[in-house]
Amino acid sequence: MSALLEVRGLAKRFATRAGREQSPWIIQGLSFSVNEGEFLTIIGPSGGGKTTLLNMIAQIDCATDGEIRFQSNVAPVNDMKSLKPGLDCQIGYVTQEDNLLPWRTCLDNVLFPLQVQGKLNDETKARAQSLIRAVGLAGWENHYPHELSGGMRKRTSLIRTLVYDPPVILMDEPFGALDAQTRLQLQDDLMRLWNLGKKTIVFITHDISEAIALGDRTIVLTRQPSAVAGEHAITIPRPRDIRGIMTHPEFIELYNRIRAQVQ
Numbered sequence: 001m002s003a004l005l006e007v008r009g010l011a012k013r014f015a016t017r018a019g020r021e022q023s024p025w026i027i028q029g030l031s032f033s034v035n036e037g038e039f040l041t042i043i044g045p046s047g048g049g050k051t052t053l054l055n056m057i058a059q060i061d062c063a064t065d066g067e068i069r070f071q072s073n074v075a076p077v078n079d080m081k082s083l084k085p086g087l088d089c090q091i092g093y094v095t096q097e098d099n100l101l102p103w104r105t106c107l108d109n110v111l112f113p114l115q116v117q118g119k120l121n122d123e124t125k126a127r128a129q130s131l132i133r134a135v136g137l138a139g140w141e142n143h144y145p146h147e148l149s150g151g152m153r154k155r156t157s158l159i160r161t162l163v164y165d166p167p168v169i170l171m172d173e174p175f176g177a178l179d180a181q182t183r184l185q186l187q188d189d190l191m192r193l194w195n196l197g198k199k200t201i202v203f204i205t206h207d208i209s210e211a212i213a214l215g216d217r218t219i220v221l222t223r224q225p226s227a228v229a230g231e232h233a234i235t236i237p238r239p240r241d242i243r244g245i246m247t248h249p250e251f252i253e254l255y256n257r258i259r260a261q262v263q
């Protein structure tokens with residue numbers, strides 16, 4: 001496998017409002033790579049800089065130092081004007097909040113990126129419909145976000161990113177706010193969808209179990225300033241039974257190893 005995405009010596013701090021001072025380093029000396037088709041999970045403490053990291057990979061924010069390389073594209077450093085948000089739709093981003101447009105129905109939210117990219121046609125519409133069915137939203141297409149449950153909104157937000165088929169998808173604690181049952185269902189849905197397309201996924205979570213259940217590999221981040229505290233290959237065979245995986249011997253061993261590192 002070859003690295004599709006490389007992060008080398010990444011560092012970030014923010015300018016304060018007055019613009020004269022700088023915040024402390026949020027991220028410093030952060031290096032890792034993501035292989036093509038890999039499902040990488042990242043665990044880190046709250047406020048550690050996980051969203052900041054994804055924002056920099058998605059090129060909606062700039063690194064202060066270091067390098068982020070996607071194929072041959074190197075993200076600009078300290079130069080907000082040269083950013084290419086989403087790298088011409090090559091990097092999909094399921095943000096921590098679902099960010100659905102309240103005045104658009106579920107279906108129209110899913111179709112929105114296709115419309116913006118001028119790619120709305122019979123084929124992409126059919127793809128949207130098939131994704132809607134795949135995550136159990138059939139019958140809800142014409143409902144507005146406020147009429148959907150939290151889990152349904154998350155599903156809508158997930159397929160809104162899958163529909164335009166970006167090779168890399170960044171996911172920022174997408175199932176964090178959901179109840180345990182809905183969360184398991186969505187993890188299951190995500191596994192099935194990932195198996196169909198074998199996208200490259202970078203998935204942020206607080207939850208050690210989720211990181212192990214979903215990932216091919218997991219990276220544990222330190223407290224601020226964030227760097228890599230440890231890296232663990234997860235070789236539990238696929239397809240995985242999300243609900244029964246906790247009893248797998250490798251799961252238990254990994255869980256204990258990662259927990260020791262997180263604390």
Ligand SMILES: Nc1ncnc2c1ncn2[C@@H]1O[C@H](COP(=O)(O)OP(=O)(O)OP(=O)(O)O)[C@@H](O)[C@H]1O
Nearest residue numbers: 014023026044045046047048049050051052053096
């Ligand atoms: N635009 C900004 N300006 C100044 N400081 C910021 C900005 N965005 C984030 N920060 C600071 O950077 C740190 C990391 O924030 P970030 O949102 O990346 O953390 P996180 O790991 O995603 O947290 P959580 O797990 O709670 O989502 C925090 O201390 C936050 O206050």
Ligand SMILES: [Mg+2]
Nearest residue numbers: 050051096172
């Ligand atoms: Mg965050």
